[in-house]
Amino acid sequence: MNTITTTDYQFPNQKSVYRGKVREVYNINDELLVMVATDRLSAFDVVLPKGIPYKGQILNQIATKFMQLTEDIVPNWLIATPDPNVAVGHLCEPFKVEMVIRGYLAGHAWREYAAGKRTLCGVALAEGLKENDKLPEPIITPTTKADNGSHDEDISREAILSNGIVLEEDYLVLEKYTRALYQRGTEIAASRGLILVDTKYEFGKTKDGKIVLIDEIHTPDSSRYFYADGYQERQENGEEQKQLSKEFVRRWLIENGFQGKEGQTIPNMTDEYIGTVSERYIELFENIIGDEFIKADISDIHKRIENNVLQFLNK
Numbered sequence: 001m002n003t004i005t006t007t008d009y010q011f012p013n014q015k016s017v018y019r020g021k022v023r024e025v026y027n028i029n030d031e032l033l034v035m036v037a038t039d040r041l042s043a044f045d046v047v048l049p050k051g052i053p054y055k056g057q058i059l060n061q062i063a064t065k066f067m068q069l070t071e072d073i074v075p076n077w078l079i080a081t082p083d084p085n086v087a088v089g090h091l092c093e094p095f096k097v098e099m100v101i102r103g104y105l106a107g108h109a110w111r112e113y114a115a116g117k118r119t120l121c122g123v124a125l126a127e128g129l130k131e132n133d134k135l136p137e138p139i140i141t142p143t144t145k146a147d148n149g150s151h152d153e154d155i156s157r158e159a160i161l162s163n164g165i166v167l168e169e170d171y172l173v174l175e176k177y178t179r180a181l182y183q184r185g186t187e188i189a190a191s192r193g194l195i196l197v198d199t200k201y202e203f204g205k206t207k208d209g210k211i212v213l214i215d216e217i218h219t220p221d222s223s224r225y226f227y228a229d230g231y232q233e234r235q236e237n238g239e240e241q242k243q244l245s246k247e248f249v250r251r252w253l254i255e256n257g258f259q260g261k262e263g264q265t266i267p268n269m270t271d272e273y274i275g276t277v278s279e280r281y282i283e284l285f286e287n288i289i290g291d292e293f294i295k296a297d298i299s300d301i302h303k304r305i306e307n308n309v310l311q312f313l314n315k
Helices: 055-070 107-114 157-162 168-191 231-236 247-255 271-289 301-314
Strands: 014-019 023-028 032-037 078-083 086-090 097-104 134-140 194-205 211-214 223-227
Touching: 032 055, 032 301, 055 078, 055 086, 055 168, 055 271, 078 301, 086 301, 097 168, 107 194, 134 168, 157 168, 168 194, 168 211, 223 271, 247 271
Parallel strands: none
Antiparallel strands: 014 023, 023 032, 032 086, 078 086, 097 134, 097 194, 194 211, 194 223
16 A cells, blocks of 8 residues: 655755654745645554555645635645645744644543543533533633653643743633634534534744644544534434544554553554545545545655655745
8 A cells, every 4th residue: 555654855955854643844944844744643642553545635635625714714824735745834833732622522521521520621511411412612621732652631721821831822812713713613514514523723833923723624633523414313312423533543443452551552454444444534535625535646655745845845
């Protein structure tokens, strides 16, 4: 399977490269960032050993589309997308928190609630809630931004401010932007017959001090979607929700004895299973974007990306 799981490019005026869980970011002359979305798959803050065909293209194209659909309410870092797997944007200093916003009690929040916790990131939750219930209003539950191999940790607004992780005047902007983006994402999802359950955003500051949205937005890696049709009925009957996210990968890992905890071994992912994951990501794309997914040529994906980025930089 032709996938891109690591890169080693040497672009003109390249200063450094940062390798995240899924993306690799090249600093060009302390002015531009060239962000390559790889086919790596991360779950429980662990990068799984095999790549998923077309995953990087899917994430990059969804994020690009949503940056365009939200740039009227929140400024973002994006300049161009010279390749299906590549976004180029302004160099930014990232904030050291991820802004998670939840409209429903699902995923990590539900696992914490089921374990008996009634406060999440300083936000009080009512008694008697069921998994996937809609919350009275969306709640912001930030996490610290962990290095590779480490786990993101829940953190309260109070702790962020008291520890000086983000200045209060900046944090108020992050909250405002997070709520605005989630509202817009919720409206777009509804138009596609979907519910945007929860999502996370990352922000940074440009050289001139402007706060902008960076990285990805409303992708299946950063967000959870339910199908709206039948949601209420399934809730009332205590049935599982039909969802679009990488939660299906997390559940497969849990069923096979892996949750990213010390001493656990990542289960073997067969080519057949990887093929089904790739198909699910394509399904995610087509449902979230509402267009047919056009597969890029992956016969020599490394060379294709290099040529397209060089052509852009040489302009």
